[in-house]
Amino acid sequence: MSLLFESDLGTQKQRSQTFKGILKYRQGFTMPHCDNNSEDASFEPNVCSNRKIEIQQPVQNAFKGDCLSPDPDPDMEEDSKSMLQIEIKEKTNLWVHGGLRIMFYITKFIKQMKTHSTEVKFKSLTNEIVDLIQDQASDADNLLHKLNKVEQVMQNLKWVLNQLPVLDPDSNIKIIWDIFVLTQIIINIFYIPMKLGFGFEREDFLSSIFLETLPSWTFVIDIILTFFTAFYSQGQIHRDKQEILKHYASLQLWWDLMIVIPFILSSYSVPYTEYILLLRVTKVKSMIEAIEEVTNPSINVQTLLELFKSMFLVLFVSHFCACLWNLIGENQLENGKNSWLIAKNITDASWLTKYIHAFYFSTITTLTIGYGDIVPQTDLERIYVILMAMVICGLFGYTISSIGNILRQLTEKEQQFKQQMMHINNFLKKKNINKQLMLQVRKYFEYFLRMEQDYNELGEKMMVNLDKKLKEQVAIDMYCEMLKKSRLIKQTLSLKSVQKLCSYVHELKVAPEEIIATQNDQANKLIFIQSGQLSLICDQKLRETIVATIEEGKFVGEKEFITQARYDYSIRSTKFCQIAFINYDDFLRIVREDALEEENYCMLRDQMLFTEEKQNYGEVCCICKWTHQFKNFRAFQLRQNQKEVYDVRRYDTSLP
Known part of the structure; x- marks a missing residue:
């Protein structure tokens, strides 16, 4: 029994010495690790010394032998140590020669472990699998799918935006759309002052849609469409969407948003948003100029457009002043003061009657000094009339001057044509040309002078100043x-x-x-x-x-x-x-x-x-x-009739 106990002690002692020998050559070694099952983790072992991983075969040899043998022989122990050292030396270059294979198996092992992990299994679940499992907590399972769907929707939206074409500012679609937007804005800027000044609400559903909802949504769509409309800068057209965004954001976007935001706030009954909607009047001039630029009307049409714009300006200012004049009168009534409405005895009249009286007052004040039948009754009304007269006086002078220039442009060419024809008639009369020939000459010069008016020699000379590329494009389009x-x-x-x-x-x-x-x-x-x-x-x-x-x-x-x-x-x-x-x-x-x-x-x-x-x-x-x-x-052609051709030599003997 004592022999067996001593043999076990010797075996344990030999085993501990063998482990110490192995760990001596593996000092500083740590196993590869991977945090959170990440595929990006490093799989290379951490070897702090020059020692490499060795096969632990000597450990197994250390346990071989008879358990009943006596204490190990020192020579035998030295032989086992020398054998262990030889095997360690043979395996020192294991990572150098087989490191790639070791990394491959480590990576394969980690992937297999991740495949069986709960997180990876959770990610691989689909809606079909969840429905098949009939998990009652499927909302948590669908969370990742919803997040992935959001990313997919954003990518699809980006792809759709890239596929949308960029419109040229002179395309037919853009011109038709601008005319439609301009019509909606004109209706809106006439309707909003009337709504604020007379305080009436349109109970009719269709009227509410056409007068309030449709113009506002039209303006929202116009902002979106502007992001896909090319623009001209420094004489060149730009169709890149990023350049369009930067150009629109740096100039006009914020002003357009300021006009659109009240439409959004109006749905939440935010007060005074209707007053901001009046800023849409600023879009009228720019849109008319844009339409004129792309349509390129003739000189006569441009002259008529200028006349129309002058008349429109007078009409809008008179309309706006009439609505504000009635609003001040209603405000004076609410404060218990006298008002021009009381003086005209129309406090209980319909809004149409009040509007006719107010528009009559603003128009007469605009065009004349007034007849005195409608006069202000309070200090606030008098202050308003003073300011209105000062503004309208300058506006009326500008309008009259513009209309005079327009009429002069319409008659200038006709007067020049008549003067030239008069010189021709005077010359023909002095030369005593007969009437029929004189009429022919006159008709000839009438057509000739008309053609000269249509021929734009200055425009042809200016085309020479175009750069080579643009000049070639113009020539291609023409010929x-x-x-x-x-x-x-x-x-x-x-x-x-x-x-x-x-x-x-x-x-x-x-x-x-x-x-x-x-x-x-x-x-x-x-x-x-x-x-x-x-x-x-x-x-x-x-x-x-x-x-x-x-x-x-x-x-x-x-x-x-x-x-x-x-x-x-x-x-x-x-x-x-x-x-x-x-x-x-x-x-x-x-x-x-x-x-x-x-x-x-x-x-x-x-x-x-x-x-x-x-x-x-x-x-x-x-x-x-x-x-x-x-x-x-x-x-x-000159053809010879062979039957009538005779040889003269047969009848004239003098010929050779």
Whole structure:
């Protein structure tokens, strides 16, 4: 028994020494950790010394042996220590050579542990699984799903906003919307003073919608639409949504919000919000100017618009003063004082009767000094009339001056035209020209002067100051569709080349009976009739024949332009014409920029020069409408009658 006890003591002693030997070489080592099951945690062991992880095989060897053996031999103990040291040395480079594999297995183990954790299982639950489980506390389970849905909704909303197009300020949709908003604002600024001044409420549901709700919601939608409307700055259009937001927020957004917020507060019965709604009158001028800018009306229409704006200003000021005049009278009645309402005996009259009296007073005060039938009765009413007279006096002077300038603009051009015609008539009378010829001359100059008024020479000169890119865009918009009507350009040039060619188009105004090109001239111009009419004339020795008449919207001399042949006719205008043309050198320069286009043009030219079927270029005779050229028309040629031709030599012997 004592031997067994001593053997156990020896075994425990040997085991403790073996553990001490192992821990000696693993000093400073800590196991990898992961806080809160985070995937971002470090899985690398914390090794403070140069010692590496070793396989604990020596520990198992330490427990081998007979438990009944006597005390261990010192030599045997030294041998086991030396073996342990050898194995430790063999495993010192374990992390160096197998560290990646160790990290892989550690990561795999942690992921498996996280997969079985409660938090991960909670996140992986779906509404279908919760319904299947029939958990009574499913509200807590759906919390994460709701949060995820909020994020998804925000992402979807951001995606939708990015997909919404940006409107140009001159697009038809924007113009129609601005006109609608302007109409709502005008109705609103007339309705709100009447509501405040006469204190009536619209009990009709439809009237309440059209007079109160619809204008306010229209203004809210207009703010949202402005975030998706491009703007011009420093002569350039900006369509980036972030730039639009910054531009709108820096200038107009806060003022618009100040006008919209009272609409929101009015639903909570906040007092005095109706007075802030009157600020909408400030939007009228800016919106009218914006509509005028994008619609670009003619001078006569602009003059009429100025006249309308002046009359509208007088009407609105008179309306506003009338409503305020009645409000002051009602306030005096409530305070037990005398009032102009008592003087006119209309205290119990309807709001319409009161409005007519008040509007009559404000209008008469605006346009005249007043008739004295309606006079202020209290000091407050007198102060109001003084201020109103001072404001309206300046307004009336400005309005009269504006109307005078407008009427002068309307008659200025007409007076200039009549003065020019008077000079022409005086000259013709002094030369004793007969009446019929005089009338023809007058009609000619009437049309000529009208065209000169419509022709804006100053605007054409200002176009030269445009930058190159913008000038090219204007030329493309003006001439691209016109050039596409040419079969030559359509068959040989690409769209990119056509757009380049637009910059080389020239315009020319032609008077009646003016020769544009003469017969036998080389066709170095491709002519397009923008307006007017041209005639093709064949000059003969004794007379000239009008071969064809070309209307506007068509090309002239296209076939000769391709082959660089000479005209078989003269080109002459029959009335005032506006023509556009391109020179052959410019056309050839554009064609030579692309090898394929140059090949197409050369092939077309050679086919027309050397192939009889292609010579007409698909055109028909302008005389008989047949497939030959008009110069080959048989009735137009000198033909010999073979039956009547005789050889003179048979009858004249003197000839050789």
